[in-house]
Amino acid sequence: MLADIAENAYAAGAYAGVGVILMIVSFAVLDLLTPGKLRSQLWTDRNRNAGILVGSNMLAVAVIVTAAIVASEGRLLEGLAYTAVYSAIGLVVMAVTFLVIDLLTPGNLGELLVHPESHPAVWVQGIAHIGVSIIVAASIL
Structure with missing residues (x-):
């Protein structure tokens, strides 16, 4: 029993560490896609x-990490x-999605992000x- 707890604790720490690193990478990608300093915003x-x-992006990474944990059995x-691997795929597709939505809609999505007034495009x-x-997570499972 104690061996199982130790093994599970080690796994939880490893997944948490990788998940946090991926969330940091996710933040950095968003920072590159948006004008100015995202931290300051x-x-x-x-x-x-x-x-x-940023919150939706962090949740998105967590969904992929969770699916990877479940799939690893x-x-x-x-x-x-x-x-x-799947988080990297997800981050690339999320970045491409950001750019595609920006290209297909009027205005500049990055500029809307730094605008102090709420905008529905950010929710989209x-x-x-x-x-x-969710799509990436389903492909894992």
């Missing part, structure tokens, strides 16, 4: 649009490999990121 300017998009190395983009993560 969130913590200094308290920009709600930035918060919605207790095989830690396989699960970590699933997590890395956030939901698109979650949708992408």
